Amino acid sequence: MSAPALEVRALVAGYVPELDILRGVSLEVREHEIVTVLGPNGAGKSTLMKTIAGLVPMRAGTIRLFGTDLPGVAAHRMVRHGLAYVPQVGNVFARLSIEENLAIGACARTDRAAIEEDLARMYALFPRLGERRRQPAGTLSGGERQMVAVARALMARPRVLMLDEPSAGLSPLMVGTLFAKVREVREVRETGLSILVVEQNARAALAVSDRGYVLAEGRERITGDAHALLADPEVGELYLGARRALA
Amino acid sequence: MIAQYAADGIVLGATLALGAIGLTLTYNILRFANFAHGEFLTFGAYFALVFAALFAGGQTLGPLTFGWGFLEAVAAAVVLTGLLALVLDRLLFRALRRSDVTVTLVIASFGASLMLRNVVVFVWGSRPEYYSREIAVRSELLPGVFMSADEVFVIGLTALAMLALALFLSRTRLGRAMRAVSDDPALARVSGIDVQAVIRWTWLIGGGLAAVAGALFGLTVQISPEMGFNMILPMFAAAILGGVGSIQGAVLGGLVIGLAQALSVPLIGAAYKPAVAFALMFLILLFYPRGILGGRT
Numbered sequence: 001m002s003a004p005a006l007e008v009r010a011l012v013a014g015y016v017p018e019l020d021i022l023r024g025v026s027l028e029v030r031e032h033e034i035v036t037v038l039g040p041n042g043a044g045k046s047t048l049m050k051t052i053a054g055l056v057p058m059r060a061g062t063i064r065l066f067g068t069d070l071p072g073v074a075a076h077r078m079v080r081h082g083l084a085y086v087p088q089v090g091n092v093f094a095r096l097s098i099e100e101n102l103a104i105g106a107c108a109r110t111d112r113a114a115i116e117e118d119l120a121r122m123y124a125l126f127p128r129l130g131e132r133r134r135q136p137a138g139t140l141s142g143g144e145r146q147m148v149a150v151a152r153a154l155m156a157r158p159r160v161l162m163l164d165e166p167s168a169g170l171s172p173l174m175v176g177t178l179f180a181k182v183r184e185v186r187e188v189r190e191t192g193l194s195i196l197v198v199e200q201n202a203r204a205a206l207a208v209s210d211r212g213y214v215l216a217e218g219r220e221r222i223t224g225d226a227h228a229l230l231a232d233p234e235v236g237e238l239y240l241g242a243r244r245a246l247a
Numbered sequence: 248m249i250a251q252y253a254a255d256g257i258v259l260g261a262t263l264a265l266g267a268i269g270l271t272l273t274y275n276i277l278r279f280a281n282f283a284h285g286e287f288l289t290f291g292a293y294f295a296l297v298f299a300a301l302f303a304g305g306q307t308l309g310p311l312t313f314g315w316g317f318l319e320a321v322a323a324a325v326v327l328t329g330l331l332a333l334v335l336d337r338l339l340f341r342a343l344r345r346s347d348v349t350v351t352l353v354i355a356s357f358g359a360s361l362m363l364r365n366v367v368v369f370v371w372g373s374r375p376e377y378y379s380r381e382i383a384v385r386s387e388l389l390p391g392v393f394m395s396a397d398e399v400f401v402i403g404l405t406a407l408a409m410l411a412l413a414l415f416l417s418r419t420r421l422g423r424a425m426r427a428v429s430d431d432p433a434l435a436r437v438s439g440i441d442v443q444a445v446i447r448w449t450w451l452i453g454g455g456l457a458a459v460a461g462a463l464f465g466l467t468v469q470i471s472p473e474m475g476f477n478m479i480l481p482m483f484a485a486a487i488l489g490g491v492g493s494i495q496g497a498v499l500g501g502l503v504i505g506l507a508q509a510l511s512v513p514l515i516g517a518a519y520k521p522a523v524a525f526a527l528m529f530l531i532l533l534f535y536p537r538g539i540l541g542g543r544t
Contacts, residue, residue: 103420
């Protein structure tokens with residue numbers, strides 16, 4: 001088995017002193033894998049992503065990206081190490097055009113020709129964005145913004161992509177489209193992009209994932225194959241309950 | 248007669264606009280109202296004075312009261328003032344930025360403004376200075392409108408600086424990064440933008456533009472330790488009026504405030520000049536709460 005793309009071990013982190021949101025989470029994302037983290041509100045799903053992205057300081061544990069220790073890396077350098085992160089809210093530059101948003105995604109790169117190529121690739125993947133490339137991202141619908149955010153992150157040519165609740169606020173139809181795109185995105189990249197998704201809309205996310213983790217009270221509680229989790233009665237009762245999710 | 252006051256207002260407005268651009272830029276990216284920005288104008292004017300003396304000699308350019316030496320002096324003042332802004336940020340604002348209370352920064356900038364003004368008085372004295380003893384001859388450009396070549400130059404250079412800045416912000420990587428940071432600093436950081444570097448460039452550019460504004464004010468009016476302080480409130484009014492964060496808004500705001508101040512002299516008397524800027528700002532904000540060009544969220 002190949003080394004994990006992203007490896008989190010016994011991670012402890014929180015925003016204010018002495019209040020740990022994450023209390024020893026461990027998880028891994030292998031190369032070319034889509035992994036979903038689900039769990040109730042307040043389980044620490046978003047905090048987990050922010051900590052990996054370097055926005056929340058960690059207190060204990062390790063985070064490794066292809067064997068490199070991440071905590072020593074400044075947040076804005078993460079992209080250069082191959083980690084791209086799409087926050088849950090405020091994930092587009094509202095006053096910049098779609099094209100400028102995507103260009104920002106590539107700001108750490110210098111290979112101009114390849115950037116142009118990737119830009120064309122994004123417009124092929126998300127045709128709606130190509131049609132509106134000069135439009136400010138703030139004028140787009142929720143689903144279109146989500147696509148801008150994902151495309152912006154992909155423009156960095158990451159090896160690991162982290163999506164924080166990409167389905168929040170989207171219509172059920174849009175959620176389906178989005179996750180289909182997430183799956184498509186992985187196939188686009190020859191190098192083997194790995195994707196970590198945090199979701200409340202667990203059913204839709206698990207359907208396109210390889211594996212899943214259930215997070216509760218700052219720890220991973222249940223781990224397994226995505227299909228097994230979908231079938232697991234405990235998971236089903238707690239986290240996949242009928243229309244519990246926002247959608 | 249009114250036309251003459253309007254022409255004077257445009258010259259003053261051009262200077263205010265240049266200052267207001269720097270203010271709106273730093274406000275938008277650093278998220279605090281920097282009251283020391285006026286002193287950047289003052290220092291810019293005095294730096295240019297020092298260099299103008301060093302680069303003195305040579306012919307004056309056509310009908311202008313200055314020669315190439317003055318332009319070189321302004322260029323040097325731009326660099327030096329930009330560095331001054333950078334040093335001030337390093338010594339004072341950077342440490343305070345870590346606290347979430349923005350009012351700390353605003354008050355600190357007020358203190359910095361006072362200190363810098365005193366440094367000017369200490370170094371250069373409090374007597375007004377001029378770049379040139381030459382008399383700027385005004386000729387009748389339009390019926391009833393007299394302007395000197397210097398004043399026309401001020402308007403032209405301001406227009407050029409604004410155009411260059413607009414192109415820089417929309418066409419270059421750094422300009423785009425600056426707009427991204429102003430839009431959402433946290434997202435900019437996780438997108439791979441070095442926010443600290445962008446902040447440094449913002450100070451350099453904002454300080455540089457203030458130096459140009461200060462030198463141009465010194466050219467058409469006079470250089471004094473209070474010049475920047477006297478202009479800081481009209482500059483804020485201009486930036487807010489136009490919509491904070493908008494370059495075009497700052498320019499428009501500068502012109503509106505400049506015109507209003509100049510026109511208030513014949514209409515309601517010179518004593519009310521400073522109040523007019525604010526009366527106008529309040530009035531416009533009642534109808535455009537985000538400023539004239541600041542409509543977007």
